[in-house]
């Protein structure tokens with residue numbers, strides 16, 4: 001069955017991660033970046049996990065997993081190096097909980113993709129669990145194609161789109177204008193740091209459409 005791709009809002013949602021090693025650390029990092037309310041249960045942890053706990057970014061329970069730990073959690077990630085514990089985490093969960101078991105793709109109700117992050121632009125890559133190494137390799141390739149300028153470029157296009165949507169243009173003109181704003185010259189000016197020129201040109205386009213298109 002095909003996986004359903006989705007970008008989830010996890011702000012304030014309770015997430016439990018069982019285990020605090022390298023794999024757990026990667027999963028916890030992205031949960032924290034999404035503003036999730038993270039609890040970790042693990043007798044020992046990586047330095048990064050210890051630091052997050054010390055900074056109050058997550059709640060750490062330094063002990064082995066117990067089935068009651070999953071109560072209240074919307075998302076549960078079983079990331080220990082003990083297959084029996086990971087299975088017990090899965091078995092403790094109810095059908096309403098989203099579960100990821102790092103060594104059992106067959107038990108996962110969701111999997112974690114590889115992600116290229118450029119500000120609000122996120123490009124997620126999944127291989128349907130067939131080869132995570134391929135997802136990572138492709139992520140690295142895509143990263144070379146979409147550089148750091150995409151952080152600003154995405155924000156710029158977002159701001160321009162909001163402006164365009166706020167004008168009462170007819171559907172066709174709106175589409176045309178939005179598509180013109182996607183022209184590569186705006187990306188080019190973002191790359192070269194010619195912000196003023198980029199913003200002026202965008203402004204000109206918008207104003208032209210506003211007056212001629214009314």
Ligand SMILES: C[C@@]1(CC(=O)O)c2cc3[nH]c(cc4nc(cc5[nH]c(cc(n2)[C@H]1CCC(=O)O)[C@@](C)(CC(=O)O)[C@@H]5CCC(=O)O)C(CC(=O)O)=C4CCC(=O)O)c(CCC(=O)O)c3CC(=O)O
Nearest residue numbers: 103105111112113114126127128129131132133135136139
């Ligand atoms: C099903 C899934 C469940 C999940 O974790 O959500 C899963 C499962 C498993 N991974 C395993 C191994 C490795 N995983 C990685 C890396 C990543 N794994 C990630 C996701 C996923 N891994 C989900 C499917 C994603 C998809 O659809 O492709 C990434 C993308 C996201 C993330 O973890 O944040 C992240 C790359 C992030 C990045 O850098 O971009 C590496 C490479 C490395 O670590 O350098 C290796 C070693 C090489 C190899 O084995 O291929 C094993 C065997 C474990 C064992 O040997 O016991 C299993 C279990 C199994 O397959 O049975």
Ligand SMILES: NC(=O)C1=CN([C@@H]2O[C@H](COP(=O)(O)OP(=O)(O)OC[C@H]3O[C@@H](n4cnc5c(N)ncnc54)[C@H](O)[C@@H]3O)[C@@H](O)[C@H]2O)C=CC1
Nearest residue numbers: 019020021022023024042043044064065080081085102103
């Ligand atoms: N899905 C993925 O992306 C990947 C999955 N894996 C799988 O993930 C497993 C974990 O890998 P690492 O994080 O590198 O291992 P690790 O050895 O760095 O960490 C294991 C963690 O599990 C914790 N732990 C052990 N028993 C526990 C218990 N009873 N309750 C709570 N916590 C417990 C330990 O305290 C430790 O923090 C591997 O065994 C492998 O099967 C490995 C690579 C990638």
